[in-house]
Amino acid sequence: MEEAMHAARHEAQARLLGYVVEFDDSHALLHACETVRDAGYTKWDAHSPFPVHGLSDAMGLQPSRLPYITLAGGLTGLALGLLLQWWMNVKDYPYLISGKPVFSLPANIPVIFELTVLFAALATFAGMLVLNGLPRYHHAAFYSSRMVRATDDRFFISVEAVDPLFGAEATLDLLKTLGGVGIEALEARDEA
Numbered sequence: 001m002e003e004a005m006h007a008a009r010h011e012a013q014a015r016l017l018g019y020v021v022e023f024d025d026s027h028a029l030l031h032a033c034e035t036v037r038d039a040g041y042t043k044w045d046a047h048s049p050f051p052v053h054g055l056s057d058a059m060g061l062q063p064s065r066l067p068y069i070t071l072a073g074g075l076t077g078l079a080l081g082l083l084l085q086w087w088m089n090v091k092d093y094p095y096l097i098s099g100k101p102v103f104s105l106p107a108n109i110p111v112i113f114e115l116t117v118l119f120a121a122l123a124t125f126a127g128m129l130v131l132n133g134l135p136r137y138h139h140a141a142f143y144s145s146r147m148v149r150a151t152d153d154r155f156f157i158s159v160e161a162v163d164p165l166f167g168a169e170a171t172l173d174l175l176k177t178l179g180g181v182g183i184e185a186l187e188a189r190d191e192a
Helices: 002-009 026-039 055-059 066-092 105-131 147-151 168-176
Strands: 012-023 044-047 155-160 182-191
Touching: 012 026, 012 168, 026 044, 026 055, 026 155, 026 168, 044 055, 066 105, 147 155, 155 168, 168 182
Parallel strands: none
Antiparallel strands: 012 155, 012 182, 044 155
């Protein structure tokens, strides 16, 4: 009796994390993305085995802030490179050679350029991590048995349960109207 109660206590309980709807082609995916976007959902994503032209417009994605982060990193590298060489040549160790100026911009261009590229690259890398919410070790879509084909020949839309408009029945009804070939509930299994 005690073993049965113990087993019942530890029996897996399902928790709905969202839905995944599958499509055969990219045109159906684009039309479905427009419908989900127009319905007002914000915590959803489209999955495709290759880049689909117009997908970001169909999803209603805003332009990225990454170019501004890259520019800020590049300007920081430029300023630091210029300041570093000016400090070393003018303040720290001024060395006069045959009447040449202590600080000359053309002689310092290579170092300034390299630091600009280095800081822009590092800022881009860090910006991509932050803006994409990485590292992210797990996602609700990993519970889907269908999603393995997202890198092969199928197209998907996943709607997460954390979306403010998400309702188990209402969202399922919307996804049924999209014309997908299959819908799967994403359920996490937690030990009781």
